Amino acid sequence: MSYTVTHTNLPGVLLLEPKIFGDSRGFFYESFNQRDFESATGCAVTFVQDNHSRSAKNVLRGLHYQIKNPQGKLVRVIEGEVYDVTVDLRRSSPTFGRSFGVTLSAANSLQLWVPPGFAHGFVVRSETAQFLYKTT
DSSP, X not given: OOEEEEEOSSTTOEEEEEOOEEEXXXXXXXXXXXXXXXXXXXXXXXXXXXXXXXEETTOEEEEEOOSSSOOOEEEXXXXXXXXXXXXXXXXXXXXXXXXXXXXXXXXXXOEEEXXXXXXXXXXXXXXXXXXEEEEO
């Protein structure tokens, strides 16, 4: 398995730590592997789009959500650091309105799975940050 998965206080929102192979040359890791993702998370998803944003310090992006066609997102930072927040917008959920926040950075390589039905956003803490989103 190429991920360590941590369950958050919001059922379905998962923090993923990839297995990183490093040496004097640098590092290598699989940032996404469909089979490993499904095995580690129990989520069978189809990603249809990849997005990439670059933002300056203190830029706030979000909270974004979709009503008619809710999307799941697998997000990570490849440059800099952000504080990432997810909010449960599923009205029938026992955790409706609750949030989860975590620091995502190029240094920690953490990824966050945000299932459909959740709002998502982040604020940039470093001088700049590059943020990648895989969306369903």
